[in-house]
Amino acid sequence: MTKNQRLIKWVEEVVAQCQPDAIHWCDGSSQEYDQLCRTMVETGTFIRLNPQKRPNSFYCRSDPADVARVEQYTFICSAKQGDAGPSNNWADPREMKEKLTPLFAGAMRGRTLYVIPYSMGPIGSPIARIGVELSDSPYVVVNMHMMTRVGTKVLEALGPDGDFVKGMHSVGVPLDDSAADVPWPCNAAHKFICHFPETREIWSFGSGYGGNALLGKKCHALRIASVQARDEGWLAEHMLILKLTSPQNAVKYIAAAFPSACGKTNLAMMEPALAGWKVETIGDDIAWMKFGPDGRLYAINPEAGFFGVAPGTSFKSNPNAMKTITQGALFTNCALTPDGDIWWEDMSSPPPDHLTDWTRRPWNPRSRRKAAHPNARFTVPARQCPVIAPEWEDPKGVPISAILFGGRRAGIVPLVNEALSWRHGVFLGSTMASETTSAATGKVGALRRDPMAMLPFCGYNMGDYFAHWIKLGENHPEPSKLPRIFFVNWFRKNPDGRFLWPGYGENSRVLKWIFQRCALPVADTTLARQTAIGYLPTLHALDRTDLPVDDQLMAELLSIDVGGWLAEIPSIREHYAKFEDRLPQGLTKELESLEHRLKSNA
Ligand code: SAT
Ligand code: MN
DSSP, X not given: OOOOHHHHHHHHHHHHHHOOSEEEXXXXXXXXXXXXXXXXXXXXXXXXXXXXXXXXXXXXXXXXXXXXXXXXXXXXXXXXXXXXXXXXXXXXXXXXXXXHHHHHTTTTTXXXXXXXXXXXXXXXXXXXXXXXXXXXXXXXXXXXXXXXXXXXXXXXXXXXXXXXXXXXXXXXXXXXXXXXXXXXXXXXXXXXEEEETTTTEEEEESOOSHHHHOTIIIIIIIIIHHHHHHHHTOEEESEEEEEEEOTTOOEEEEEEEOOTTSSHHHHHTOOXXXXXXXXXXXXXXXXXXXXXXXXXXXXEOOOSEEEEEOTTOOTTTOHHXXXXXXXXXXXXXXXXXXXXXXXXXXXXXXXXXXXXXXXXXXXXXXXXXXXXOTTOEEEEEGGGOTTBOTTTTOTTOEEEEEXXXXXXXXXXXXXXXXXXXXXHHHHHHHTOEEEOOTTBSSOSSOEEEOGXXXXXXXXXXXXXXXXXXXXXXXXXXXXXXXXXXXXXOTTOBOTTSOBSSXXXXXXXXXXHHHHHHHTSOTTOOSSEEEOSSSEEEXXXXXXXXXXXXXXXXXXXXXXXXXHXXXXXXXXXXXXXXXXXXXXXXXXXXXXXXXXXXXXXXX
């Protein structure tokens, strides 16, 4: 399959170590995909969904203890602890390899080792990168087929001397002669998701789920790629990319960072409520961005599919996602209907009378538990999305006009706010906080700082990461070509706990304002007023045609809670203090200026 000696030698080493029964080099063909799905139906890992209801689609339930990313077992194993920084778990690379080597020894006995050559980004794009994942999980192969570009064409692009990221993955359950397999093998006692940024390696053990096991996604495209991006002067970010077209057919591309399960997929596929405006999708989770020769920042979506949160997805919240998954999709940890289709919370109302829930138990609307796991997922190729932008695979990427940061914040943070400058935008991103979701194991709903939505995904010291962001802006020869930076919050609530803003398609009203702002100088005051926290829309600047939001509510959505902001300052200071001398001074200055502006306004 390949003449790449580095790859051949590494596969031999891993085979000797993990002792699989068989080796399968993935060619990426649809026959391979179909064969693996058939085999998983036979072994009980997959259920084929009713072909009349959902053609070519499969249903899968994980082990109940293997449902999300495991941040507590995720490590950045850089040579120096200071290079992993305070926001990552760190382990010495040699010690971690010594600890994991016995776990990987014989770990694939009784299983097939799949060699999965993949490209993150369109093959041949100057921004794309190649990785190879060695995994003993056919579930991983099927997902990687949809989420990345896999197979022979990648090996051709790699060539005999090409470089690649090495990812080794085992579910950690060897099958000895007598042992029968289970539908979802995983290792309850040992889970490790380890990154070796200096040698561009990933070792993942014990979990078969999503971001723990599909190594092209968070492990490669964010944690390893963020280190490469720092070294080479570009950005690897946890951002969706959308194309926004105005009624006059003017186009702008927007990238937006929100933490996992905060609505990136919904925004990327939105049906605008505003007549004449169009949103098309480039990506829903990750953006790789490089400055082009013209000085603009160009983004590609390194992925080829969507691994979206299922619960909450409906024809109301995201009709285009619903249309994307009508066929050829994989559903993990959703509920199963008696007629062989899938269901999850809020997909339809009222819920079906009878279901089999994700834990394989009978369920009815009176059951006091959720039918689908809150982090249940669909996997589907991006090309099936009815609003995928025609240029979504353009190898040169799309020029970004605006970068949005946002999270789930019940209080304080207004609907939309434009940064005063690039550095102030970096400040806003670096102080981002959001309520935790079920995309990672642990408490849900706790407010935590999640800078640029990269807290679980930055492969190096976040202080250095902030400095990298600031430097990219400050070194730019033509600052007017930099994307403008905005902060948004769809989740502000009133004192009774109700959302103030209707969200979803109505967010197009905010996108329209952002679009208009990008065409005006930052200091322009026709649509915005300068405040202590940034440029906010004036009361009538947001298009409210046919929207039952009166002036009073609008004012509340755009209000600046000076007391609330002042109360945030010590918590930001505490957050910054963790980065010690790695925190760029520019951010300390931004914090001081914010405090000064708030106090002189108050
Ligand atoms: O990391 S996953 O791919 O499982 C999903 C997410 O957290 O964004
Ligand atoms: Mn994500």
